[in-house]
Amino acid sequence: xxxxxxxxxxxxxxxxxxxxxxxxxxxxxxxxxxxxxxxxxxxxxxxxxxxxxxxxxxxxxxxxxxxxxxxxxxxxxxxxxxxxxxxxxxxxxxxxxxxxxxxxxxxxxxxxxxxxxxxxxxxxxxxxxxxxxxxxxxxxxxxxxxxxxxxxxxxxxxxxxxxxxxxxxxxxxxxxxxxxxxxxxxxxxxxxxxxxxxxxxxxxxxxxxxxxxxxxxxxxxxxxxxxxxxxxxxxxxxxxxxxxxxxxxxxxxxxxxxxxxxxxxxxxxxxxxxxxxxxxxxxxxxxxxxxxxxxxxxxxxxxxxxxxxxxxxxxxxxxxxxxxxxxxxxxxxxxxxxxxxxxxxxxxxxxxxxxxxxxxxxxx
Amino acid sequence: xxxxxxxxxxxxxxxxxxxxxxxxxxxxxxxxxxxxxxxxxxxxxxxxxxxxxxxxxxxxxxxxxxxxxxxxxxxxxxxxxxxxxxxxxxxxxxxxxxxxxxxxxxxxxxxxxxxxxxxxxxxxxxxxxxxxxxxxxxxxxxxxxxxxxxxxxxxxxxxxxxxxxxxxxxxxxxxxxxxxxxxxxxxxxxxxxxxxxxxxxxxxxxxxxxxxxxxxxxxxxxxxxxxxxxxxxxxxxxxxxxxxxxxxxxxxxxxxxxxxxxxxxxxxxxxxxxxxxxxxxxxxxxxxxxxxxxxxxxxxxxxxxxxxxxxxxxxxxxxxxxxxxxxxxxxxxxxxxxxxxxxxxxxxxxxxxxxxxxxxxxxxxxxxxxxxxxxxxxxxxxxxxxxxxxxxxxxxxxxxxxxxxxxxxxxxxxxxxxxxxxxxxxxxxxxxxxxxxxxxxxxxxxxxxxxxxxxxxxxxxxxxxxxxxxxxxxxxxxxxxxxxxxxxxxxxxxxxxxxxxxxxxxxxxxxxxxxxx
Numbered sequence: 001x002x003x004x005x006x007x008x009x010x011x012x013x014x015x016x017x018x019x020x021x022x023x024x025x026x027x028x029x030x031x032x033x034x035x036x037x038x039x040x041x042x043x044x045x046x047x048x049x050x051x052x053x054x055x056x057x058x059x060x061x062x063x064x065x066x067x068x069x070x071x072x073x074x075x076x077x078x079x080x081x082x083x084x085x086x087x088x089x090x091x092x093x094x095x096x097x098x099x100x101x102x103x104x105x106x107x108x109x110x111x112x113x114x115x116x117x118x119x120x121x122x123x124x125x126x127x128x129x130x131x132x133x134x135x136x137x138x139x140x141x142x143x144x145x146x147x148x149x150x151x152x153x154x155x156x157x158x159x160x161x162x163x164x165x166x167x168x169x170x171x172x173x174x175x176x177x178x179x180x181x182x183x184x185x186x187x188x189x190x191x192x193x194x195x196x197x198x199x200x201x202x203x204x205x206x207x208x209x210x211x212x213x214x215x216x217x218x219x220x221x222x223x224x225x226x227x228x229x230x231x232x233x234x235x236x237x238x239x240x241x242x243x244x245x246x247x248x249x250x251x252x253x254x255x256x257x258x259x260x261x262x263x264x265x266x267x268x269x270x271x272x273x274x275x276x277x278x279x280x281x282x283x284x285x286x287x288x289x290x291x292x293x294x295x296x297x298x299x300x301x302x303x304x305x306x307x308x309x310x311x312x313x314x315x316x317x318x319x320x321x322x323x324x325x326x327x328x329x330x331x332x333x334x335x336x337x338x339x340x341x342x343x344x345x346x347x348x349x350x351x352x353x354x355x356x357x358x359x360x361x362x363x364x
Numbered sequence: 365x366x367x368x369x370x371x372x373x374x375x376x377x378x379x380x381x382x383x384x385x386x387x388x389x390x391x392x393x394x395x396x397x398x399x400x401x402x403x404x405x406x407x408x409x410x411x412x413x414x415x416x417x418x419x420x421x422x423x424x425x426x427x428x429x430x431x432x433x434x435x436x437x438x439x440x441x442x443x444x445x446x447x448x449x450x451x452x453x454x455x456x457x458x459x460x461x462x463x464x465x466x467x468x469x470x471x472x473x474x475x476x477x478x479x480x481x482x483x484x485x486x487x488x489x490x491x492x493x494x495x496x497x498x499x500x501x502x503x504x505x506x507x508x509x510x511x512x513x514x515x516x517x518x519x520x521x522x523x524x525x526x527x528x529x530x531x532x533x534x535x536x537x538x539x540x541x542x543x544x545x546x547x548x549x550x551x552x553x554x555x556x557x558x559x560x561x562x563x564x565x566x567x568x569x570x571x572x573x574x575x576x577x578x579x580x581x582x583x584x585x586x587x588x589x590x591x592x593x594x595x596x597x598x599x600x601x602x603x604x605x606x607x608x609x610x611x612x613x614x615x616x617x618x619x620x621x622x623x624x625x626x627x628x629x630x631x632x633x634x635x636x637x638x639x640x641x642x643x644x645x646x647x648x649x650x651x652x653x654x655x656x657x658x659x660x661x662x663x664x665x666x667x668x669x670x671x672x673x674x675x676x677x678x679x680x681x682x683x684x685x686x687x688x689x690x691x692x693x694x695x696x697x698x699x700x701x702x703x704x705x706x707x708x709x710x711x712x713x714x715x716x717x718x719x720x721x722x723x724x725x726x727x728x729x730x731x732x733x734x735x736x737x738x739x740x741x742x743x744x745x746x747x748x749x750x751x752x753x754x755x756x757x758x759x760x761x762x763x764x765x766x767x768x769x770x771x772x773x774x775x776x777x778x779x780x781x782x783x784x785x786x787x788x789x790x791x792x793x794x795x796x797x798x799x800x801x802x803x804x805x806x807x808x809x810x811x812x813x814x815x816x817x818x819x820x821x822x823x824x825x826x827x828x829x830x831x832x833x834x835x836x837x838x839x840x841x842x843x844x845x846x847x848x849x850x851x852x853x854x855x856x857x858x859x860x861x862x863x864x865x866x867x868x869x870x871x872x873x874x875x876x877x878x879x880x881x
Binding site: 028029031032033035036037039066068069071072073074075076077078113155156157182183244246247317318319320 | 456463481767
């Protein structure tokens with residue numbers, strides 16, 4: 001057990017941007033929502049998953065909708081109380097703690113605000129260990145968990161809770177409600193018992209985010225190695241490439257941002273070429289025609305000077321980036337995990353081979 | 365008749381006089397003084413003396429200034445203000461200024477969040493709580509607050525609630541109150557737009573003092589026949605009255621003026637402009653004669669804002685940049701610089717610091733000071749230094765381009781002698797005459813603009829017709845603001861559909877600009 005205050009939130013937000021692996025939405029507004037809540041209601045208690053009783057109700061919190069709408073309407077503040085009432089009434093028992101479902105991007109921040117406003121603890125656990133584009137892409141699906149009963153509330157006080165027969169229905173109903181409520185809503189989904197969370201959740205992810213954020217912030221303070229070496233050491237990342245963006249291809253299809261960014265090598269990689277493909281999040285990294293990393297391993301682009309994560313919507317000709325691979329949560333590497341988020345699910349015709357194996361023997 | 369352009373930079377205050385055929389009659393550089401006014405006065409005096417022009421022949425005077433940026437960064441001269449946000453129950457989770465530095469937060473005497481605002485499609489989110497707003501304004505009046513910032517959820521889609529609040533504010537607090545309205549200042553993103561509006565409100569004292577200071581320095585030098593304008597950061601001018609209302613629009617007008625001045629001097633309408641000063645080099649892009657706007661949030665004094673800014677990269681390279689040889693034989697240039705002390709410290713001027721200017725003299729790129737004082741520098745060392753400086757600029761040039769195609773490049777600024785005539789990534793490198801005072805020239809040739817905005821139902825008025833009408837209206841407003849009718853061009857057209865309105869309602873926004881009469 002420990003407390004999360006404003007400086008912890010700053011670091012978690014920065015780490016969450018890295019874990020977004022190019023997507024997940026800019027944590028900036030989310031960070032302000034969390035800071036606003038903590039300033040008003042005090043710091044949040046972060047619990048280790050092992051501190052949660054097996055039969056306690058744990059509820060993940062997130063937002064759904066367009067990031068531009070969130071940047072105007074933000075969060076009213078009463079949404080989380082409404083969510084609490086809706087969900088605890090439905091289950092007929094109190095909620096023990098909130099948790100993030102997606103540690104990458106903006107959804108890393110909103111559960112902190114919910115926990116602060118309700119005076120509930122936050123669990124150091126999520127269902128992805130990164131960001132993914134679709135609702136069912138969580139480790140809890142592997143364990144047979146269901147997104148519904150899912151509760152949705154808006155800032156005006158409207159709320160609903162529904163059960164569905166398939167994930168596709170969940171997406172469709174949630175999308176319709178989101179649009180009707182003005183384009184962004186607060187949601188709870190995959191509500192579960194403590195035992196299930198401990199068995200399938202990505203444990204320690206909030207702490208990892210914070211450590212990553214703090215490391216990025218202080219990367220230039222290292223005295224015994226270069227900032228880049230320090231960055232790779234702390235993130236446990238593998239450097240895949242360093243280059244200048246020479247082309248960005250984008251396409252919006254059925255609500256997702258598809259695209260490809262092409263890089264010309266710089267420094268040690270001069271004369272070489274690489275590309276990264278994405279669907280909201282980065283999916284593959286290919287250097288000189290060789291695949292070096294694929295989903296579900298994290299492929300992150302960071303600025304070569306500041307080491308700040310560069311999301312897919314900020315990719316721009318001329319920007320200099322380092323491509324880094326971070327190993328994904330081990331459960332994603334099982335056949336069940338790969339069926340949900342492996343390369344073939346995203347239409348990429350290749351077997352999943354862990355990043356560490358693909359890069360064995362160096363990649364220069 | 366003559367036009368007088370003044371640009372107040374961090375190191376120098378430049379003044380330039382231009383005749384009616386837009387030929388430079390005289391240009392001078394003076395040190396910027398602590399109070400700014402002194403530097404302007406000295407520059408005006410010097411440019412009049414050099415040109416011999418009679419002050420009464422000056423009909424237009426334009427000023428570009430960094431006063432607002434400095435006030436925010438140094439937290440100096442900011443006025444106490446009230447902040448009203450309309451939009452409850454939305455956005456209550458983030459009160460205004462939630463992530464601001466404590467010392468800057470003190471500008472707010474009082475803050476309120478009241479009911480109102482809109483959805484993304486223009487539907488009303490909540491009715492405007494006029495009573496709560498009135499009570500808030502009454503409270504501010506009692507505390508003798510003179511300036512108010514008003515923001516509203518989705519006011520970029522519909523500004524009705526903001527405008528009603530502004531009218532109410534004047535009704536309660538009197539016509540003398542300064543009202544800053546977010547939809548007139550920022551774009552999408554409530555927090556950043558509100559931040560820019562708060563800064564604008566807090567700058568009203570600063571704006572009053574520099575507009576008055578400028579007017580006074582002109583009067584003191586006998587320039588009494590001139591219309592007086594201030595440069596905005598989009599390359600157009602505003603009147604003194606407008607500048608007092610929107611002081612924040614002066615921020616970053618310096619780079620904008622350099623870009624526009626370079627454009628004018630080179631007659632190029634699409635190019636990358638490289639402005640080399642004493643300490644830094646700014647790179648900007650000119651698109652169809654206007655600076656390209658930055659697409660990302662801009663941080664001023666630690667505050668994240670989103671109002672329009674020119675897209676500029678600054679690098680630590682200038683005429684005074686210090687050149688060093690490292691242990692391993694590599695040579696670095698900058699980012700530190702001897703700055704305005706270059707005339708004492710550079711080798712060619714008898715000093716003991718090797719600067720980028722010394723390298724240029726050693727390699728014969730420029731003739732300055734005493735070349736014999738740099739003859740001891742080895743050619744290899746000098747070539748390495750030039751290569752380092754060139755690479756810095758080439759890398760940034762690449763970052764400003766939108767594709768790998770080579771671009772035209774315009775090289776201006778007092779320090780531009782330190783760069784070679786060819787740069788990789790550049791199709792051509794143009795070094796215009798008078799490039800040293802491109803910024804002051806940019807302020808003189810700035811245009812005046814007219815903005816028009818209206819909600820139109822495309823079912824009642826077809827889109828083509830509606831846009832044509834809006835363009836004509838914007839052009840008329842530009843002429844009214846002082847533009848020559850034949851020179852007016854439409855520089856921005858935007859229409860946003862509002863789904864929940866009857867029919868096919870769109871918000872149409874047009875900006876026109878033309879040369880000053």
